[in-house]
Amino acid sequence: MKDYEVIIGLEVHAELSTNTKIYCNCSTSFGADPNTHCCPICTGMPGTLPVLNEKVVEYAVKAGLATNCEISRFSKQDRKNYFYPDLPKAYQISQYDLPLCLGGHLDINVNGNKKTIGITRIHIEEDAGKLIHDAYTGDTLVDMNRCAVPLIEIVSEPDIRNADEAVAYMQTLKSILEYLEVCDCKMQEGSLRCDVNLSVRPVGQKEFGTRTETKNLNSFRAIHNLIEFETKRQIEVLENGGVIHQETIRWDDAKGIGYAMRSKEDAQDYRYFPEPDLAPIVLSDEYINDMKNSLPEMPHLKKERYIKEFGLPEYDAEILTASKYTANFFEKTNAICNNPKAVSNWIMGDFAKMLNEKELEINESKVTEENLACLISLIDKGTISSKIAKQIFEEMFETGENAKDIVEKKGLVQISDEGAIKEIVQRVVEANPQSVADYKAGKDRAIGFMVGQIMKETKGKANPQIVNKLLLEIINK
């Protein structure tokens, strides 16, 4: 078998988190009853006209700047014509030959290796509605709530070579869009989704092979698995002397199988032409500079600051800043308890493990910044031991209860009252004359035994430092 090279380009669709749609004032919020977030404009009633939502341009320009694109001073919108019941005007307003952003790139990190992926363009467009197939009646129903929800399409160069790179690219893009607050990036709700264009060629061949396109993948796992599947499939076809057809693959995520659909769609002529109802988008240098200056601190700069300002190791800083939500959680928690390394350890350790198990994002967990800060303060003040803290955290994670309340409810407060401890120490010393004698004879180990006895009597709640101090005092008296 020959060696093959895989060529992958991604087209990512991100729903912009504007409050209103791209050409009317309808709400963009997800999950409403069907056809309640629509009006004559977004349902394409005769005589209506679109009015461009300026926020959409702003968000798209921000995404372009954050991905090192050139922002077009002059761009226009075009009509992409096709018939489908979820497209009420029978054309989608998109951008064809003069998109808002051109020629950017993104640096990704794959298993410690850095790589740069080119970005061809970013353009704005409107989303289509949703078809709902009623299994009971056999009817197909249209929900137009999603019609004209603003999207940006981010088209990458064919620079990606395998599934890991594709996932790393998506993760980096997701992180940037989250930092910019232009997209909520909820992949399971479809607000961030991606089309994979994939072809293979024998190593050394100059021309690209024929590519297939898989649309609307909405999880990192699906992207990864589809790429592995499709790579293998194409190589097998070629190895068996077959040819790859330019076609659309439908990916069944549950089964982990892709199906080729030899559809007429490939021959579709969209008859693009400039949208006559909308004026061109003309942006001034001043506008673009204002946008540049309004960009939030991006992940790589935040990472450097964490190292400098909080004295965190590079590894910690990298992980904490990978997601805006994690970084926000870290900063808010630390602002309350002021112990950066402890906060970092919690977030990267037990907390991360539990989030992974439940497949949750940090901002979806019941644990609040205030609660984690409170827990860390309780340890720092010596109110609880770090061993007990782990127990408390588990409960916080499950119930969302405050650390202080759990400590009080369960009587987990560390005993730091010298009088109370002294009494127990006295009792243990008196009950173990042999151990005292051993210690005096130079056997340090005997101390450990007696500390163990004391902790057993206090159910682990005695402050270990105080126990040590008092024990030595009493024996050496």
Add this chain to the structure above:
Amino acid sequence: MDLYSLALTDVAKKIKNKEVKIKDVLDDIYSRIDNVEPKVDAYITLTQKLAYERAQELQQKLDNGEDIGILGGVPIAIKDNICTNGVKTTCASRMLENFTPIYDATVIKKLEEAGAIVIGKTNMDEFAMGSSTETSYMKKTKNPWDLTRVPGGSSGGSAAAVSSDMAFAALGSDTGGSIRQPASYCSVVGLKPTYGLISRFGLIAFASSLDQIGPFTKTVEDAALMLNVIAGHDEKDTTSADIEKQDYTKALLNDVSGKTIGIPTDFITDGINKDVRAAYDEAIATLKNAGAAIKEIKLEYAKYSLATYYIIATAEASSNLGRYDGIRYGYRAKDFNDLEDLYRKSRTEGFGAEVKRRIMLGTYVLSSGYYDAYYKRAQQVRTLIVENFKKAFEECDVIMIPTAPNTSFKFGAHNASPLEMYLEDIYTVPVNMAGLPAVSVPGGFDSNGMPIGIQFIAKAFDEKNMLQVAYTFEQNTTYHKERPSIQEGK
């Protein structure tokens, strides 16, 4: 004296001065409609119920001493491609035969704010595609001057309604001459404003970059008044211009001294009817006598307008009419096998021949591989036409040409050759291509007694200059005072 025969300005005055009740005006106009409409067939829908309710409301306000607006109580007709909330808006198409909009076009809101009363929706060529109103799915509107002839189009219903005193004014839309040409055929004033002066929100699109709403009236003065009401920026239409409001009635001066009228001799060629030519020459003399300077100018690219128009207009139409697919509203075929079949049958049965012809033309010129040769080239020629007019206006204030090369023709005269019919728009289309304002004013009659229109064209947003010349022409002629004599009764 019959109220219905008054000009809009006069009837508005009578209402305001309480010489007549609004209800009396309505009674009079609807009784005129009862008598004449069976012959003319200008209306698709009449809205008596809503009109009388509104009349009562307005009368009450007036009696309470409130201001009811400059069009207070005046009955007005609306072309059936302008959306009216709760009133059927059909575009004279089987496709929208039962379509009732749930919102008002911006111009309807403006008319109502000014106190106008909508009395009905007028017939038109289907989706405004045509020059004779014969492509209407609903009915054939007759020319009030000769019931065996067409009223022109596409706003033939509006032109015929005003011409036969069935409305004091009407709104139409003009994509390639659809206001001016029927105004010329029916001897009324028809004004197509600068592209962007009037909001298109609620106008069912034919060709978005060319469509513009405008008034039909009995006099130039009435046209200025209507323009005052409907002009202005609209947040809902970003192609509407954000410019200062003007009072167009201030331009109504019988004075053209110091004005230069451009005569594009290279554009007025032999294809023109000899009676129209004579009326045109007479119009030049009229303005010259009134004190205007007459100057020959060149419009060498104007002759390419028609060819360019039929590429751009049909391209935009093919996209604008995609939404009529039988899914959400409008006509849906009864029997179909699948989605593709539903689309195909609904559109085949719902659209008439002319609409289908233009959708096919437009689809063709936009299709991959042809775009550069047709659509892109047409846009380039369009730019040349715009520049051509700009240059011409360096030499004159207003350009005067006939509105149409011919007068009204008999029904079916152009059935065999759609292209012949397209040629009727040769003098009106260049104005749309350049986005300019133009007005057609009654300018004479041919040997058959059919009306001839004279067209005045101005720079973009220079409606005032245009109206002043048109008004002077009107005041120095008597054609606008003649009305068709239609025998009343069925």
